[in-house]
Amino acid sequence: MEGIDFTVEGQGVGLLTIHRPQVRNALNWAAMEAFAQAIEQAHALGNLCALIVTGLGKAFVSGGDLSELQHYPSHVDGLRLASVMGDALARLEALPCPTIAAINGPARGGGAEIAVACDLRVIAADADIGFVHSRLGIVPAWGGGQRLLRLVGYARALDLIASGRVLPAGEALAMRLADFLSPVGEALATARQVAARFSANPPAAVRAAKRLLRFGLSHPNEVAFQAERAEFPWLWDSEFRCEAVRKFLNRSKPTEQEAGERVKSAG
Numbered sequence: 001m002e003g004i005d006f007t008v009e010g011q012g013v014g015l016l017t018i019h020r021p022q023v024r025n026a027l028n029w030a031a032m033e034a035f036a037q038a039i040e041q042a043h044a045l046g047n048l049c050a051l052i053v054t055g056l057g058k059a060f061v062s063g064g065d066l067s068e069l070q071h072y073p074s075h076v077d078g079l080r081l082a083s084v085m086g087d088a089l090a091r092l093e094a095l096p097c098p099t100i101a102a103i104n105g106p107a108r109g110g111g112a113e114i115a116v117a118c119d120l121r122v123i124a125a126d127a128d129i130g131f132v133h134s135r136l137g138i139v140p141a142w143g144g145g146q147r148l149l150r151l152v153g154y155a156r157a158l159d160l161i162a163s164g165r166v167l168p169a170g171e172a173l174a175m176r177l178a179d180f181l182s183p184v185g186e187a188l189a190t191a192r193q194v195a196a197r198f199s200a201n202p203p204a205a206v207r208a209a210k211r212l213l214r215f216g217l218s219h220p221n222e223v224a225f226q227a228e229r230a231e232f233p234w235l236w237d238s239e240f241r242c243e244a245v246r247k248f249l250n251r252s253k254p255t256e257q258e259a260g261e262r263v264k265s266a267g
Contacts, residue, residue, distance in 0.1 A: 003031030006038040011199035012049035013192065014042050014097075021057035026065035027085070027110060036088035042095055049199035049206065051095060052191045053118055054102035055111075060127065063109030082141035085110065089117040089142050096207045098198050102191035103127045103178065108166070109136075113144030116151060116177070119210065120194060123169045123178040124187040130166030150217065152177060202240045 005017040016038050018025040027035065042051050055061050064081065072081070092099060092114075101107075101118040107129040115121050115129060123129065131148065133139050139161065140148075149157045152175055159165065172178040182190035198206050208231045216224035235241060 001034035001037055003028070004034035004038050006041055008045065008048070009192075011196065012045075012047050012203070013195045013199055014045070014048050014051040016042070016051060016053045017056055018054075018061055019056035020065075021055075021059070023065055023067070024059035024062035024106065025055040025057070025111070026062045028065040028068040029084075031065070032084045032088070036084060036091070039088055039091045039095070043091065047203060048095075048097045049203050050097050050195035051092075051099045052102055052188070052195055053092075053099065053114060054104055054188050054191070057105070059105040059111075060101070060103045060107040061111030061114055062106060063111055063132070078141075085113075086142045089113065089144075092117050093143075093147075096210065097203070098195075098206065098210055100191045100194055102187040103129060104185075104187040106130075106166075108132050110142060110144075113140055113142040113147075116144055116147040117142070120180070121172075121178045122180040122182055122187050122191045122194065123172055124182050124184055125169050126184045127187065128166050128168050129172050129177060130164065131161045132164040132166065134162055134164040148177075202238075204238065204240075205235055208235060 003018060003020045005019055006014065008014050016035075018027070018031065018035070020026060020028075020031060042048055069077075069081065098120065099118040101115040101121045103115055103121060103123040105124070105127050107115045107127065109130075109132050112129050112131050131140060131144060139145060145157065145161060148160065151157075152160070156175060160167070167175065167177065169178065169181060173181050180190055180194065212224075212228045212231050215227045219227070
């Protein structure tokens with residue numbers, strides 16, 4: 001896939017890497033189509049525990065590749081540009097497993113939209129993020145505006161989109177646009193640590209957690225409460241839960257030797 005690598009690492013963690021470092025990982029048409037294809041591959045993997053999205057080199061994603069896209073100026077081209085990645089990011093958001101953006105460098109324009117389409121964001125101390133679309137006289141078209149609104153609220157989202165202001169890592173973290181701050185050069189390593197916490201638990205429980213929380217974003221409390229309750233019984237009735245309880249109870253019981261030592265100690 002041109003400009004995109006997709007692999008599955010240990011413990012069922014997927015890694016999607018945009019590798020066009022010569023243009024700061026800007027996306028041309030081929031890379032956009034490859035990105036969409038990689039997301040579909042992730043959907044096809046029923047045992048994926050988490051997906052990390054990152055960029056190769058010193059940038060996350062700098063947006064669309066204007067050196068190519070400048071040759072596609074029509075209304076129809078704009079519709080195509082909005083649709084290809086807009087649909088791909090909707091599918092990224094719809095993945096049943098948690099998704100993590102490892103922001104290793106600048107995330108600008110479309111790169112910022114990719115970052116907020118992920119469930120969680122790790123940002124390196126020297127990285128930044130900016131919805132810089134307005135500098136080109138455009139707005140987000142891949143769903144980034146609505147996702148930013150949900151994350152930071154109306155006033156802050158309006159400020160960021162209308163001004164095109166770029167946030168350094170610390171400010172992005174304070175604004176809750178990022179969730180974890182990593183040392184310079186360690187965004188991917190930190191994202192892997194976060195993913196490992198998910199993969200340590202049963203995929204069914206992790207996916208149910210994401211499902212019930214995302215449901216709550218778009219439904220009234222009473223409906224969301226019922227949906228959360230409905231997730232519980234089939235997880236309670238799972239072999240994993242039964243075995244985990246057995247192990248816990250057996251661990252809690254002292255062995256004969258431990259019991260004898262306790263009696264001697266008491267005497």
